[in-house]
Amino acid sequence: MSTPNGFPQHSRACVTQSTEGGAVQDLHAKKASKAAKKEAAGNGVLTFEDPQNVGISLNETLKLLPDELKANTKIKSVTPRPPRKPRLERAASLDEKSWRRWRRFRTSQESLTDPNETSSSNGSLQEASLSPPVRGRASPCHQCCQQNSLHSSPDASEASPMGKSRGGTSDLGKRASEISSAFGGLLRGKAFAGGKPRLSQIMPARPLPPMELNVASHTLRTANRIDSDCMDYRHYSQHKFGRVSSSLSDSRLHGNGMVYDNCSTDSMKSTFSLLTPIRSKDVRSRSYLEGSLLANGALLGAEELSRYFPDRNIGIFVATWNMQGQKELPVNLDDFLLPTDPDYAQDMYVIGVQEGCPDRREWEIRLQETLGPHYVMLYSAAHGVLYMSIFIRRDLIWFCSEVEYATVTTRIVSQIKTKGALGICFTFFGTSFLFITSHFTSGDSKVNERKLDYNKTIQALTLPKNVPDTNPYRSSSNDVTTRFDEVFWFGDFNFRLNKDRETVDSILNQNPETDMSKLLAYDQLTSEMSRGSIFKGFQEADIHFRPSYKFDIGKDSYDTTSKQRTPSYTDRVVYRSRYRDDIHAVKYSSCPVIKTSDHRPVFALFRVKVRPGRDNIPLAAGQFDRELYLIGIKRRITRELQKRQEQKDQKSSSVCSIS
16 A cells, blocks of 8 residues: 555655654755655666765754655656456565565675775775665664565566556555665765765776687697597697688687687688698798708798707608518508507608518508508619618608618629618708618628628718718718718628527526517627627617517427527617717517518617708609509508408308208
8 A cells, every 4th residue: 555655655654753853954855865866766876966965964864854855756656556467475475585685685785885894805895896875774764664665676576477567566665665775875974974985887988809718829830730540649739629621710610619819710711721821921032942041931941840840859760671582471561660559650661671572562552551641652762682661751741852872782793682782861851861771691600791791881882962961071981871960770780699599599488578688698799889890880779679580480489490590680770870869769679470581570769850951952842652652542442441341241141050
């Protein structure tokens, strides 16, 4: 029930009770009434036109008469309409809950802006507060309104169907609550007298720009795209990467998590891929024929080297195998070329063969088929039955110089090319490499002949030819191995163990697989290298595998023929470098699963330091054996399809049994 003034009866009694004692005729009461009118109009912020007169006394405030309050506030009288539906008890309960939630929110605001709090944190919150003043706790008018009005919440009209009717009881209760809030602010005028004046909330003229997640600068190298079979690389990245269609827009890329900064986006805009962007001015000033070591944009310079090899180390796989001239090739070369111990494949594969199979081209196709489309054959050469093939990752083919090779025959009759050496050299960035595969004289007691083979090889190999020496001041015309930065020499050196068969067998049966120190004490090559009579300046990694010679073909047993040859480490890999600690041996082992020859393949994995170079050297310009690449990939796909078809046929076939 409401009065003609538009107030609820209980609210007016509260106002009358709180203001008995006379009316105030001064300017302060009028300003307080204007402030109440502003808040009742829905402004939401209680502001005073004259902040200096806010601190009035409580006695003067209590003299305000209800009639003057009516005249000053000028609240529009509204006749409530009957509700469309009868009000239920449950609706009142919902209004009460909504009002209580709103009351708790206003109470929390009051505690944050209470000027009586003395802590520094409350003071800072009070100064930074942009909310309007809230009701006081000690006003009797406020307590009365709290007990008798359930519709003072601004959300009550939304929570209750009754509140939606125009001019309903909830609107009147809301207005009465706002008037009581104004009186609460006046009653607290003394407390606000010593505080800072409150300012209305300041809104920005325009929306603030959105925050961008930019964790990398444009100077950093864009992350390369990683195939699905190499997801474990990004341990490192800890993000989801995958192949992206070139038609994806920037927004879709950001939404899918593929691009994390503007640098990546710019890269994709440049070439529709994740390749590193190239500026037009760099293309204009770039020279592929000549350049300095540190020139910006040099093909073999430091900038390009750091982009592909940040730590300037390259992984190299070097292997040697005496095939014994067998026509039959192993069914699978994965265990040989792709051992499971290292997690990742190497950047370069160099395979030397002695007494190779009659069909050399078939052997190279098998190598290409095993390594797959990620590798191309940079070069291959042969000297009789000595073969050497060099494979490199296809994206590194542009950083190689022209490839050169030379051969040496160590037999008296030069037409017989079963013993000798084959060398291949080239420059990768600014580091020169020399790979030599050899087959020395055989025989248990022919150590001197093998040393002669070595001396003849280092003197007769005429390398390099056109590719310039990277450090001519440290080169010697009598030793080819001194004219290159990194040298790898591997093959069937034919050095034996100076011990009888029974003693060697007993040592092999007693010692574990990895402890070969007792056998190596009788090794001829180890003894000669320690004396400096052969492989001067070369090193060999520690041997932790069983002797690679001589096995029965197709078996794991050593020679069981009448000759009873002593097992020996005839197949070896040694290396040397111009610079200390440039070559680090990662693994040195054999492949016991390949049993088509009386020799087991031996391989070594290396990490080799690479230096930047100059563009003024003869470049290979991306040359590789394209025909071999296409044949190997086609055969690889054909074998995979055949394997799947066999598995499909095996699943679809049924076996019938007759009992």
